[in-house]
Amino acid sequence: MTTTLIDTQVGEFTEQFQRVKEEIGKVIVGNDEIIDGTLISLISKGHVLLEGIPGIGKTKIVATVADVLHLTFSRIQFTPDLMPGDIVGSDVVHESDTGEKHLSFQKGPIFTHILLADEINRATPKTQSALLEAMQERSVTVGTTTHKLQPPFFVLATQNPLEMEGTYPLPEAQLDRFFYKLKITYPEAHHMHEIMDRTTRREEPEAGMVLDREQILEMRDTARSVPIARSVQDYAIRLTLATHPDTPHANPLTQRYVRFGASPRGTQTLVIGGKVSALLNGRVHVSCEDIRAFMLPALRHRVLLNFEGEAERIDTDTILEAIMKDTPEPSE
Amino acid sequence: MSRATERSTITAILKRIDLKVRFNQTLLYLSVASCLVLGALVLIELAPRLVPLNMPPGSVIVGAGSAAFLVFLLWSQLGGRQLERAAGVADVRAGLNDELKSAYWFMRQDDSSPWIDLLVGRAAATARKLSLRGLVPVAIPKRFGVALVLFGLLQVLALVPSDGPLLTFAVASDSIRFERALDAYAEEIRDLIDGEGGELLDEEALVLLEEALEEIEAEDTSFEELLRDLREAQDALDEGNLEMTATRDAIDELVEGLSGSEELADFVNALRNQDLSAAADRLRDLAEGLVDLDDLALADLADQLQGASEIDQPAIDQMLEALQEAADAISEDRIPDAQGALNEAADEIDQITDRRARQEANNQAAERARALQEALARQPMSAEGQTQRAEGQSGQPQQGDASAAAPSSAINRSDGAQPGTESGPAGNATGDPTDAPLELGASTTLEAQLALEVIEGTAPESPEEDRELDPKDLFQEASRQQSSIVQYRDVRAPSTYAEGSALNVERIPWRYRSLVKKYFLAIRPGPHRAPGRYVSGQARPDERK
Numbered sequence: 001m002t003t004t005l006i007d008t009q010v011g012e013f014t015e016q017f018q019r020v021k022e023e024i025g026k027v028i029v030g031n032d033e034i035i036d037g038t039l040i041s042l043i044s045k046g047h048v049l050l051e052g053i054p055g056i057g058k059t060k061i062v063a064t065v066a067d068v069l070h071l072t073f074s075r076i077q078f079t080p081d082l083m084p085g086d087i088v089g090s091d092v093v094h095e096s097d098t099g100e101k102h103l104s105f106q107k108g109p110i111f112t113h114i115l116l117a118d119e120i121n122r123a124t125p126k127t128q129s130a131l132l133e134a135m136q137e138r139s140v141t142v143g144t145t146t147h148k149l150q151p152p153f154f155v156l157a158t159q160n161p162l163e164m165e166g167t168y169p170l171p172e173a174q175l176d177r178f179f180y181k182l183k184i185t186y187p188e189a190h191h192m193h194e195i196m197d198r199t200t201r202r203e204e205p206e207a208g209m210v211l212d213r214e215q216i217l218e219m220r221d222t223a224r225s226v227p228i229a230r231s232v233q234d235y236a237i238r239l240t241l242a243t244h245p246d247t248p249h250a251n252p253l254t255q256r257y258v259r260f261g262a263s264p265r266g267t268q269t270l271v272i273g274g275k276v277s278a279l280l281n282g283r284v285h286v287s288c289e290d291i292r293a294f295m296l297p298a299l300r301h302r303v304l305l306n307f308e309g310e311a312e313r314i315d316t317d318t319i320l321e322a323i324m325k326d327t328p329e330p331s332e
Numbered sequence: 333m334s335r336a337t338e339r340s341t342i343t344a345i346l347k348r349i350d351l352k353v354r355f356n357q358t359l360l361y362l363s364v365a366s367c368l369v370l371g372a373l374v375l376i377e378l379a380p381r382l383v384p385l386n387m388p389p390g391s392v393i394v395g396a397g398s399a400a401f402l403v404f405l406l407w408s409q410l411g412g413r414q415l416e417r418a419a420g421v422a423d424v425r426a427g428l429n430d431e432l433k434s435a436y437w438f439m440r441q442d443d444s445s446p447w448i449d450l451l452v453g454r455a456a457a458t459a460r461k462l463s464l465r466g467l468v469p470v471a472i473p474k475r476f477g478v479a480l481v482l483f484g485l486l487q488v489l490a491l492v493p494s495d496g497p498l499l500t501f502a503v504a505s506d507s508i509r510f511e512r513a514l515d516a517y518a519e520e521i522r523d524l525i526d527g528e529g530g531e532l533l534d535e536e537a538l539v540l541l542e543e544a545l546e547e548i549e550a551e552d553t554s555f556e557e558l559l560r561d562l563r564e565a566q567d568a569l570d571e572g573n574l575e576m577t578a579t580r581d582a583i584d585e586l587v588e589g590l591s592g593s594e595e596l597a598d599f600v601n602a603l604r605n606q607d608l609s610a611a612a613d614r615l616r617d618l619a620e621g622l623v624d625l626d627d628l629a630l631a632d633l634a635d636q637l638q639g640a641s642e643i644d645q646p647a648i649d650q651m652l653e654a655l656q657e658a659a660d661a662i663s664e665d666r667i668p669d670a671q672g673a674l675n676e677a678a679d680e681i682d683q684i685t686d687r688r689a690r691q692e693a694n695n696q697a698a699e700r701a702r703a704l705q706e707a708l709a710r711q712p713m714s715a716e717g718q719t720q721r722a723e724g725q726s727g728q729p730q731q732g733d734a735s736a737a738a739p740s741s742a743i744n745r746s747d748g749a750q751p752g753t754e755s756g757p758a759g760n761a762t763g764d765p766t767d768a769p770l771e772l773g774a775s776t777t778l779e780a781q782l783a784l785e786v787i788e789g790t791a792p793e794s795p796e797e798d799r800e801l802d803p804k805d806l807f808q809e810a811s812r813q814q815s816s817i818v819q820y821r822d823v824r825a826p827s828t829y830a831e832g833s834a835l836n837v838e839r840i841p842w843r844y845r846s847l848v849k850k851y852f853l854a855i856r857p858g859p860h861r862a863p864g865r866y867v868s869g870q871a872r873p874d875e876r877k
Binding site: 002003005006007225226227228229230231232281283284285286287288289290329330 | 416420424430431433434435438443445446447448449450451453454
């Protein structure tokens with residue numbers, strides 16, 4: 001591979017990403033950060049947890065992303081009575097033409113490229129944990145048989161932060177498996193006008209397919225090839241360590257309000273996300289700005305508050321912003 | 333462009349950036365060092381004008397500051413990773429998002445992959461586009477302005493003379509003021525010894541003054557000790573005044589004895605005018621002119637000389653002997669011997685002239701020593717001196733305290749010889765203490781109260797005892813026998829005594845001292861009468877009888 005080829009590859013990457021964004025933008029108004037985060041997670045082999053109040057387009061975003069990408073799409077509406085078998089599938093009895101009966105595996109909705117786990121916190125922990133192996137290992141084990149999931153496998157989970165009754169907050173282990181946690185905020189007034197204009201007509205806008213599976217996998221490879229200098233990687237590590245209350249890098253806010261900081265998976269998220277961000281900016285190296293760009297969605301669900309932090313309703317974003325401000329770049 | 337060329341391009345540009353960064357950094361450090369050093373110099377110049385402080389000399393500050401700056405500069409500029417720093421600077425200032433820094437890091441790792449080559453190639457292209465002048469301009473730190481202001485302030489301070497600190501801290505700065513005052517006194521004493529007329533000073537006084545000077549220089553003295561030394565030196569300097577007074581009295585008497593001779597008229601007039609040099613010259617003229625005198629004149633001259641030489645004046649006995657010898661020689665017609673004797677008498681007069689000049693120098697030195705004592709007495713006590721004084725008050729009186737701090741003590745005042753302004757109506761000042769008892773008014777000060785207390789407690793039963801007891805003994809005996817009725821807290825501070833001492837220093841010109849002395853000698857009772865040679869006027873006929 002020559003530098004010219006790579007140069008072309010980088011150009012294509014940026015162009016494809018922009019095309020996907022533009023196509024999604026035909027349906028979704030605003031929410032650029034959410035769309036960017038979702039696509040970066042997809043390219044980075046990650047999963048996304050979308051959090052937002054009802055009715056602001058969480059499901060619509062996911063559905064639109066699935067429409068734009070030439071990938072299979074499944075949706076699971078998580079409810080308290082949802083069972084793991086309802087997600088991963090189960091062995092069912094089949095009767096052949098000759099009358100012989102045998103067990104065969106009936107794939108669940110998880111066997112897809114894009115899985116929308118709607119209101120994931122309404123399912124019981126048992127059911128939630130059914131996603132654990134699939135999200136991390138990209139495989140599903142039923143009985144003694146392990147079934148590989150076809151790449152790309154991308155989980156988009158949504159949850160409602162307001163309704164706590166009858167919900168089961170995601171355990172830390174599962175939260176950590178989400179690449180980004182994106183918070184969808186209420187749209188602004190001018191965006192609301194645009195939403196009204198698009199959704200109250202007889203014909204709603206539709207997004208066309210832009211990328212196929214192979215192109216996405218190629219983008220994944222391209223993203224992971226971007227080199228990162230040690231000093232920038234060191235910056236990402238210091239940012240992560242600053243979320244740990246017991247390390248010398250700990251921020252004062254961390255020391256006061258944090259019980260556990262981000263795992264090494266958090267650092268991986270910063271670096272991989274930074275690589276995609278660098279490519280999106282037309283660069284072939286990761287900068288500190290790339291690391292910072294998606295630090296909040298990358299680490300906000302990995303930082304666990306202590307009792308004092310919970311009692312004072314400290315937002316983890318506040319702590320992470322303080323860390324970003326206080327951690328010096330490896331420059332002058 | 334080849335991979336090596338790209339890498340060397342980046343390295344070369346980073347080196348140039350690093351050089352500029354170092355230069356700017358050196359300017360920055362230099363400005364900080366200038367501000368610190370000049371600030372310290374201003375402080376050194378300004379602080380002693382405000383508060384009494386001993387500051388190190390400016391050269392020490394400049395030297396130490398320069399050395400520290402050089403060491404710091406070497407330490408800061410000799411470290412590694414300068415090119416990485418330069419890459420960081422370029423990234424930040426040109427908004428390159430860590431491009432040069434990343435490229436340089438991969439160059440140093442000597443990694444090679446298409447991605448890294450692309451990165452280095454892009455970085456090289458970016459680096460070539462950089463305007464180094466705009467990226468790292470020569471930045472004159474604003475601190476140089478501050479340094480300039482400080483330098484100007486330093487120049488202004490150098491032009492404005494200092495009159496000592498504006499603020500003084502009475503307690504905290506006593507030791508500093510003590511040292512400064514001692515330095516000033518040392519300078520004054522040094523000038524006294526080595527200055528004009530120093531070679532004429534009395535040897536004993538010189539020794540005392542030199543000892544005092546050595547003690548000051550060794551910082552092994554106190555105000556009290558210095559005061560005592562100066563007083564002793566002054567006494568030594570004053571000693572010759574008695575002799576000079578006696579000499580003058582003798583010359584006066586000699587003038588009276590010689591006033592009838594026509595040949596001696598010029599000589600007598602010169603003596604009367606206290607022009608001893610002229611008198612010696614006239615006497616030599618007379619010796620030369622003896623051969624021209626007739627017998628009658630010679631006989632008259634011999635009589636005059638004979639009569640004058642019979643007076644009893646030990647102060648000029650050598651001259652009187654010479655005059656006696658001259659008279660005898662003239663009577664026996666030994667004119668050359670008479671001439672020799674007269675010349676010898678003239679030499680004696682010259683010696684008296686020398687002694688008088690020396691004594692005048694001594695008197696001037698004594699005046700200066702007296703002025704020094706006054707200044708010393710006005711000085712607040714040093715911390716050490718105050719401590720000693722406090723100890724002295726709580727226990728037995730110490731000699732140092734008595735001599736230095738309270739030269740005019742309560743006893744001196746109570747005996748009436750020196751009526752003070754604070755001690756109420758004075759006692760029987762000039763009368764005979766054996767005949768008239770002390771009459772004291774209502775006491776108004778502690779001294780007077782103490783004195784009254786003493787007298788009540790130890791009043792002698794018989795006049796004989798009264799005569800034998802010294803007033804100081806009387807006071808001390810009373811103190812031993814009785815407990816004071818004055819509360820400790822009411823005892824006056826030692827400095828008050830020092831102030832009183834300063835006010836009570838005698839200022840009697842030496843010309844009038846003989847008159848004052850004669851007065852006091854005249855009123856003293858018989859057993860204490862002064863020797864005859866110090867008494868003139870009415871006292872002398874009594875003794876002749």
